[in-house]
Amino acid sequence: xxxxxxxxxxxxxxxxxxxxxxxxxxxxxxxxxxxxxxxxxxxxxxxxxxxxxxxxxxxxxxxxxxxxxxxxxxxxxxxxxxxxxxxxxxxxxxxxxxxxxxxxxxxxxxxxxxxxxxxxxxxxxxxxxxxxxxxxxxxxxxxxxxxxxxxxxxxxxxxxxxxxxxxxxxxxxxxxxxxxxxxxxxxxxxxxxxxxxxxxxxxxxxxxxxxxxxxxxxxxxxxxxxxxxxxxxxxxxxxxxxxxxxxxxxxxxxxxxxxxxxxxxxxxxxxxxxxxxxxxxxxxxxxxxxxxxxxxxxxxxxxxxxxxxxxxxxxxxxxxxxxxxxxxxxxxxxxxxxxxxxxxxxxxxxxxxxxxxxxxxxxxxxxxxxxxxxxxxxxxxxxxxxxxxxxxxxxxxxxxxxxxxxxxxx
Numbered sequence: 001x002x003x004x005x006x007x008x009x010x011x012x013x014x015x016x017x018x019x020x021x022x023x024x025x026x027x028x029x030x031x032x033x034x035x036x037x038x039x040x041x042x043x044x045x046x047x048x049x050x051x052x053x054x055x056x057x058x059x060x061x062x063x064x065x066x067x068x069x070x071x072x073x074x075x076x077x078x079x080x081x082x083x084x085x086x087x088x089x090x091x092x093x094x095x096x097x098x099x100x101x102x103x104x105x106x107x108x109x110x111x112x113x114x115x116x117x118x119x120x121x122x123x124x125x126x127x128x129x130x131x132x133x134x135x136x137x138x139x140x141x142x143x144x145x146x147x148x149x150x151x152x153x154x155x156x157x158x159x160x161x162x163x164x165x166x167x168x169x170x171x172x173x174x175x176x177x178x179x180x181x182x183x184x185x186x187x188x189x190x191x192x193x194x195x196x197x198x199x200x201x202x203x204x205x206x207x208x209x210x211x212x213x214x215x216x217x218x219x220x221x222x223x224x225x226x227x228x229x230x231x232x233x234x235x236x237x238x239x240x241x242x243x244x245x246x247x248x249x250x251x252x253x254x255x256x257x258x259x260x261x262x263x264x265x266x267x268x269x270x271x272x273x274x275x276x277x278x279x280x281x282x283x284x285x286x287x288x289x290x291x292x293x294x295x296x297x298x299x300x301x302x303x304x305x306x307x308x309x310x311x312x313x314x315x316x317x318x319x320x321x322x323x324x325x326x327x328x329x330x331x332x333x334x335x336x337x338x339x340x341x342x343x344x345x346x347x348x349x350x351x352x353x354x355x356x357x358x359x360x361x362x363x364x365x366x367x368x369x370x371x372x373x374x375x376x377x378x379x380x381x382x383x384x385x386x387x388x389x390x391x392x393x394x395x396x397x398x399x400x401x402x403x404x405x406x407x408x409x410x
Contacts, residue, residue, distance in 0.1 A: 035062030058266035061387035067265035070304035089299035108294035112234035112260030113149025127194030147204030182217035195228035200246035207348030215250035242319030242344030328397035336404030
């Protein structure tokens with residue numbers, strides 16, 4: 001969809017994409033050319049406050065100096081060796097990331113979905129080799145409303161028909177239970193259960209925060225039943241919620257962390273499964289791998305990301321600014337907003353359907369210089385880079401208020 005003011009240059013670029021790209025996305029019609037900090041600029045020189053941050057992949061802002069420096073330095077040295085050989089960046093990265101998570105070992109991959117797929121394999125292998133589950137019988141409990149990626153295995157346990165329909169047959173071995181319901185989770189566990197896979201806060205579902213006692217209950221249940229607790233922190237982790245991991249907010253430590261997005265600093269795709277040796281140690285040479293997983297460029301950038309987080313400054317900043325954002329958004333409740341959920345610099349805002357869809361609100365905000373993204377009809381998501389200023393957040397809330405007023409007057 002083209003909007004009033006779309007330039008000939010932008011229109012040409014959009015037309016090229018429309019003709020030559022598979023239509024697996026429905027992006028807003030802004031053509032970004034450059035970015036710095038929390039702001040991006042389109043091909044016509046118009047600036048926008050980026051309040052999506054590539055779904056948390058750009059937690060530390062566009063062009064963070066330390067991350068760019070790490071990437072440039074490594075680009076001049078070596079970028080890929082494969083895991084057939086060692087490289088001098090991978091060990092320090094794995095050591096630092098394991099320490100950040102309070103774990104022993106790291107399994108490096110590239111994308112978030114690869115981290116999830118890797119965890120599924122690890123959990124099954126652990127179930128057969130350690131727990132003693134009968135071969136071919138292992139099951140993993142997942143949550144209704146989950147989003148862990150769009151590979152064929154992952155969509156097999158998705159409730160989202162848009163991601164799932166027409167892509168079967170589906171992979172067996174998963175049991176889905178209501179999110180936030182500890183009793184339902186415990187009832188679903190049997191002798192074949194090897195793991196519980198969950199998001200501490202469900203992102204794609206609309207930034208859904210579970211009850212305060214839910215994650216501690218999941219930790220207790222999984223311990224009592226000798227079941228792995230696997231936290232998908234690909235969107236929620238690495239500072240986004242005002243803590244290193246969203247699990248920290250509930251005071252729980254899972255058996256495995258799944259990380260991605262922000263781990264690559266918005267520069268290269270980097271993901272990882274992080275856990276202790278008694279679990280990740282079940283993998284044997286040749287059973288799992290990735291040509292690009294753990295490559296020197298990714299490891300150098302990933303190490304720089306961990307070093308940024310090691311000071312705790314980003315986490316505290318996200319907590320402080322998050323309070324400011326959440327307060328501003330909640331003040332709009334009853335003025336076109338029906339609910340606000342979130343933690344830190346991550347918020348899901350439900351728009352009154354009588355005013356318009358989430359997509360319509362996003363398009364009107366884009367025209368005002370603010371970029372956010374909709375999900376599930378009337379919900380829009382805010383996830384600005386942690387380097388955003390408080391004044392920029394106030395301005396973003398003002399733009400949403402203005403759009404809601406405009407829609408109400410129609």
